[in-house]
Amino acid sequence: MELRFYDASYQQEVEAYQLIDLSFTALPNACLRVSQKRVDYRPILGIENDKIVCFFVLDSGNDKFKYSDNSKSLLLRAFSTDSRETRKGYARQSLLLLPKFLETTIQHIMKLF
Numbered sequence: 001m002e003l004r005f006y007d008a009s010y011q012q013e014v015e016a017y018q019l020i021d022l023s024f025t026a027l028p029n030a031c032l033r034v035s036q037k038r039v040d041y042r043p044i045l046g047i048e049n050d051k052i053v054c055f056f057v058l059d060s061g062n063d064k065f066k067y068s069d070n071s072k073s074l075l076l077r078a079f080s081t082d083s084r085e086t087r088k089g090y091a092r093q094s095l096l097l098l099p100k101f102l103e104t105t106i107q108h109i110m111k112l113f
Contacts, residue, residue: 003101006043013052020083028055031078046094053085054094
């Protein structure tokens, strides 16, 4: 499994992403609409065998200050696993990969924010 920044080449897969319960998250397409208006809102894809299995957003906007005084912090939003892919460990694996992903991409991320 790997984490990747969203780009338009994944749009068809994002549209096919399924979530049964939207109680605590949002559909990726809704997040992508927000990201088109906000440079501090970066969609991330969890990819397994060239298929999107997880989705979340890294948000460096002011909402993060509700949870942290650290100006370099990032808020994790809209974390989800495609409903067809639950109970396979992808959510856990995504979170375990996140520190290394941030370490290797943080300069890129911070330039965008």
